[in-house]
Amino acid sequence: MSEKKKSNGHNAGVPAEFQDKIPADLLRELESDSSTLDDELTEWFAISEYYDELERTAKVPSDRMFHKITDKISEQSKVSAFSQVTDRISQFFRSMWLPWTLAFAQALVILLLVVSPHGVKYTTLSSSLQHEQAASYLNVVFDERASEADIRNLLVGLGAEIVGGPEPNGLYIIKIPISKSELEKVKNKLDQTKIVKFWAPRY
Amino acid sequence: MKGEVVEKSLLERIANKDEEAFRTLYERTHRRLYLYLMRLSGDSDLAEDVLVDTFTEVWKSAGKFQGKSAVLSWIIGIARNKMLKELTRKKVHASVDDYPHIVCDKQGAHFKNLLNKDLVSKAMKKLSPEHREILDLVFLHGLDYQEISRILGIPVGTVKTRVFHAKKKMKEIISEIGTVDHE
Numbered sequence: 001m002s003e004k005k006k007s008n009g010h011n012a013g014v015p016a017e018f019q020d021k022i023p024a025d026l027l028r029e030l031e032s033d034s035s036t037l038d039d040e041l042t043e044w045f046a047i048s049e050y051y052d053e054l055e056r057t058a059k060v061p062s063d064r065m066f067h068k069i070t071d072k073i074s075e076q077s078k079v080s081a082f083s084q085v086t087d088r089i090s091q092f093f094r095s096m097w098l099p100w101t102l103a104f105a106q107a108l109v110i111l112l113l114v115v116s117p118h119g120v121k122y123t124t125l126s127s128s129l130q131h132e133q134a135a136s137y138l139n140v141v142f143d144e145r146a147s148e149a150d151i152r153n154l155l156v157g158l159g160a161e162i163v164g165g166p167e168p169n170g171l172y173i174i175k176i177p178i179s180k181s182e183l184e185k186v187k188n189k190l191d192q193t194k195i196v197k198f199w200a201p202r203y
Numbered sequence: 204m205k206g207e208v209v210e211k212s213l214l215e216r217i218a219n220k221d222e223e224a225f226r227t228l229y230e231r232t233h234r235r236l237y238l239y240l241m242r243l244s245g246d247s248d249l250a251e252d253v254l255v256d257t258f259t260e261v262w263k264s265a266g267k268f269q270g271k272s273a274v275l276s277w278i279i280g281i282a283r284n285k286m287l288k289e290l291t292r293k294k295v296h297a298s299v300d301d302y303p304h305i306v307c308d309k310q311g312a313h314f315k316n317l318l319n320k321d322l323v324s325k326a327m328k329k330l331s332p333e334h335r336e337i338l339d340l341v342f343l344h345g346l347d348y349q350e351i352s353r354i355l356g357i358p359v360g361t362v363k364t365r366v367f368h369a370k371k372k373m374k375e376i377i378s379e380i381g382t383v384d385h386e
Contacts, residue, residue, distance in 0.1 A: 025346045025363075050323040052341040060237045061251065066229060068255045071264050097327060 119192075132177040137153055137163070137202040140172050146195035154193060173202060206231075210274035225262055232275060233258070234262055235343050236282055253289060257282040265339035276350040279340070280374050283354060326376040334369035341366060377383070 030125065129183070140159075142151055155161065164173030176186060183201060190199045210231070215223035233254065240250035260281050268277055327335060339350045348366075352359045 014297055023341070030369055043374070045340050046323050047338065047370075047373075050238045050327065051339075054238060054324075055343070058238055058241075060234050060235070062230075062233060065233065065251055065254055065258075066226070068251075069229070072255060072259045076263070077257065078317075093225070 027089050059183075083145050133178070136176050136178055136180050136183055138176060139200050139202050140174050140190075140196060141170050141198040141199075142172065143195050150195045153197060155191075158189065207273050207275070211270065214261075214265050214274050216263060217261060218268070227256075229258060231277060236278065237333075239279065239339050239343060240282055240286055242335060243283070249289060249293075250284075250378070253282060256285050260285075270354050273346070273350055275344060276346060276354055279344060279346075280354050286294055314383045322377045322380055323373070325380050326373045328375045330369065330372060333365065334372055337362065337365045338369050338373075 055172050158174075158176055160174045160176040162172050163175045165171050178185065180201065213224045213228040213231075217228065217245065236257070237254050240253050243249060244250055244253075257278065260283075261278060268274070272280070297375075312361065330338070340346050340354065346354070348359050348362045351362045355362070355368055357365075
């Protein structure tokens with residue numbers, strides 16, 4: 001209750017127990033028109049009484065609601081703790097995305113260089129000679145009188161190709177698709193033909 | 204120690220996760236808050252759910268309370284917003300039959316001009332939701348007009364007018380009921 005009210009005595013009709021309950025602005029308005037004070041107070045008390053009674057008599061599931069609240073809070077704090085962990089992990093990965101992307105790209109390039117994909121014909125760093133057909137290289141000198149057709153027939157018959165030469169001394173290097181251990185198979189043919197003056201394995 | 208000071212102190216402790224303070228604040232406020240929510244929705248289950256959500260929010264956000272309003276107004280504001288969202292979502296409309304009501308004592312104290320608890324209780328049921336809510340905020344929670352203005356988001360002048368009209372309407376209803384009862 002304000003000093004003003006105490007001094008002017010307009011609130012004399014307001015019982016002490018209600019003085020704190022009535023808003024100050026309403027009391028001020030009542031002061032300005034004291035003729036309505038009695039009716040207003042009667043009405044005010046009646047409504048207050050109604051609410052007091054309502055609060056006293058209404059059934060409120062207090063304990064059940066409090067348990068629900070505490071359950072919900074502990075549930076949320078568990079979820080919150082879990083989400084904090086996942087947030088940290090995702091944050092870590094987000095901060096590392098550039099280095100990880102570069103590392104992945106490098107790993108991919110290395111993988112492609114090292115591993116030769118199936119069916120691809122280009123040669124990779126890892127491509128080994130074992131995958132190629134075995135071949136032998138021979139130094140050959142043809143007879144000067146041999147025609148181009150004779151030489152071609154011989155080479156085709158052997159499955160060979162010229163890979164080097166001619167050199168000033170008439171030496172050619174030919175490649176035959178057989179291993180060195182199999183050279184015996186062609187030896188006779190090379191020895192017997194008249195268009196080959198000289199031949200020897202190239203080491 | 205005045206109520207508001209106590210509640211502010213409790214809220215500060217709740218911000219530091221003091222469970223005892225939380226229980227105390229709950230005990231001080233939950234009954235009136237539950238009744239208010241009941242009267243807004245007319246649905247006891249919904250009122251209970253919203254109250255649970257409200258206090259969970261209070262626990263979580265106590266540290267964010269800036270003291271611009273009274274603690275009680277802040278809590279009522281949270282509860283009211285949650286309830287209005289739920290009502291909008293569910294499109295639920297309160298039925299007057301679901302409101303908590305007083306078991307009236309017919310021999311109870313009578314007031315002048317036939318204003319007794321029985322008549323007030325009956326009149327309350329006939330008031331519009333807007334008028335009932337404004338009277339709830341004034342009488343049930345004991346909030347001043349400034350606080351009510353913050354909660355409802357309307358000017359203080361509108362609060363005063365609404366309180367005036369709510370009481371006027373209640374008087375009219377009481378007058379009607381009183382006449383019928385006497386007949």
